Amino acid sequence: MVESISIIGLGLIGGSLAKALRQKRPGLKLFAIDSSTSSLRLAEQEGVIDRGYAEGCSDIYNSDVIFICTPVRKAIDYISGLSGKIKKTCILTDVASTKSEICQYVEGLSNPPVFVGGHPMAGTEKSGYSNSFAHLFENAYYVLTPANTSDTRALAVMKDILKDIGAIPIVVTAGQHDLVTGCISHVPHVIASALVKLAIQKENSEGLVKLLAAGGFKDITRIASSNPTMWENIVLSNSDIVVPLLKDYIKIIEIFIQQISLSDNRAIHDFFNSAKLFRDSFASGTPGLIPLSFELLVDVLDEPGIIGSIATLLGASGINIKNMNVSNSREFEQGCLRITLSDQFNTDKAYDILTENSYRVFKKD
Structure with missing residues (x-):
């Protein structure tokens, strides 16, 4: 039974994780640690977390699972500070892009916590809580790398959490x-x-x-x-x-x-x-380590009002357009109008709408 989860680092990954957990497990107690007071207060106001803190406290130490969503060196510092303070059944995990160093550090502790390394194959070039969103992990691979201190219960709990937020858990060694x-x-x-x-x-x-x-x-x-x-x-x-x-x-x-x-x-x-x-031979549109670019290229004539017409058409259908511009340097590209969307859902929907209205549209591979 997981009743409370703490997230250390409420940036893009940590914030998206908190939003996804709140959406999928509304009864869960969610706590967070972050150096940004404004991010913590915003997350509280939005109802994403129950309480936010600048440092460790009883709510954090008594959590069933703690996600450390910081770069690997800072994550190691947090593990050092948490070791011996969290309850023995607490599962400690991280989201860092490298796994061997952090797993070896945990295994070398005199009183190591239950630790399962983690790395979500999802993200964007943007950072910070303000750019986080609940469906970041949907249909994305999420790699788990158990340390020697992991057990079958911890791995099962992590898999259940990840499946709940729409991710696809994969278990490999830290070296792999x-x-x-x-x-x-x-x-x-x-x-x-x-x-x-x-x-x-x-x-x-x-x-x-x-x-x-x-x-x-x-x-x-x-x-x-x-x-x-x-x-x-x-x-x-x-x-x-x-x-x-x-x-x-x-x-x-x-x-x-x-x-x-x-x-x-x-x-x-x-x-x-x-x-x-x-x-x-690569699968098309599959989330990976490098963030996807959600773009469409539209082959249009250079005539007055064409950009406005397309923007109006998509806007009327509730499409979230992040950017729209004419590509003046488009070697190896089809179409001169580049439309940047927020996610895969909006990209697919925009493609269907524009195609139905007789525009020539090309998806990026």
């Missing part, structure tokens, strides 16, 4: 998690930032790079806009995985440079073709 996330999340964030730094180096006095850096370039570097402090924590925490992976990536680039230098057409074609085939 860190290798996979290093490959498909951590290294891509490094590469995206490196591409932007390359663009900075090649920018001219007329600002031509920034002017034309839209379309595909903006898409593949979108994740470079993520929180730099968080990514500093992640790459340092997972350095044993990230560094070898970056070296492997450099080897791939070095070989490709040789193939170009030798005009090896077959090898160059195979380079692109093998990547295309593997990438095309």
Whole structure:
């Protein structure tokens, strides 16, 4: 029986978790710790949490489950402070992007708590409680990495909670998690930032790079806009995985440079073709480690009132439009009007409405 849950860190993940739990388990006692008094008071006013605190107290220590929703290094600090204060049956969990370091820390404590590592495969580039929403975890994988202090009861409780908020729990080892996330999340964030730094180096006095850096370039570097402090924590925490992976990536680039230098057409074609085939096998629209971009591209004529007409059509149907603009640099893109939506539901609904009204609409893969 889980009667009370505490959330430490009421940002995007913690806030969304609190909102989802309040919606799915309305009778639950929900408490939170955060450094932002305004976020705590807002969450209280909205009825999302019962009480918010600046530090640990009896409500927190007596909780049945505690979610630590902070970067990994800060999460370790909280575990250190909670150890010995929480009740023995309390399940401690986290949402950090790396798992080995935190699991090893817990296992090394003299009196370790019941701990189940966690990492939701969901998020956005935005941060803070004001950007949180209850359906963030719906149909998203949520990885659980049990520590040596976990038991079958703790794992069962965590799975039940996650299923209640619409997530899909997956159980793997901490090492497996860190290798996979290093490959498909951590290294891509490094590469995206490196591409932007390359663009900075090649920018001219007329600002031509920034002017034309839209379309595909903006898409593949979108994740470079993520929180730099968080990514500093992640790459340092997972350095044993990230560094070898970056070296492997450099080897791939070095070989490709040789193939170009030798005009090896077959090898160059195979380079692109093998990547295309593997990438095309990915499930479409599935939440993953890198946040989805909810966008539609509409092929429209440049005529007066066309943007207003589309905005009115979607607005009348209750579609939540985050942004709408003409894409002036759209190499490899179909359609010139880019519409950014809030979530998958609004994206699918907008696509159907525009298609029914004879617009040519394209979803981003």
